[in-house]
Amino acid sequence: MVIDKIALVLAIIGALNWGGIGLFGFDTVAFLCGGQMAVLSRIIYALVGLAGLWCITLLFQNGEERHAHHTA
Numbered sequence: 001m002v003i004d005k006i007a008l009v010l011a012i013i014g015a016l017n018w019g020g021i022g023l024f025g026f027d028t029v030a031f032l033c034g035g036q037m038a039v040l041s042r043i044i045y046a047l048v049g050l051a052g053l054w055c056i057t058l059l060f061q062n063g064e065e066r067h068a069h070h071t072a
Contacts, residue, residue: 003054004054007054007055010047010050010052013044016028017029017048029041
């Protein structure tokens with residue numbers, strides 16, 4: 001399903017951003033969007049958080065549901 005892929009991409013972006021913070025102390029989203037408290041940064045952070053919550057649902061899909069999404 002398209003929303004699953006969008007959620008996964010956003011979760012990956014968030015994971016890479018957190019990896020950059022943890023390894024290098026560099027917040028790419030804040031750098032690109034004008035700081036952590038900038039409106040665009042906060043929107044991206046919120047979307048990444050919602051995507052992470054959506055990805056939790058992917059953990060509970062059984063094989064038949066995943067197969068149905070791939071063939072649809």
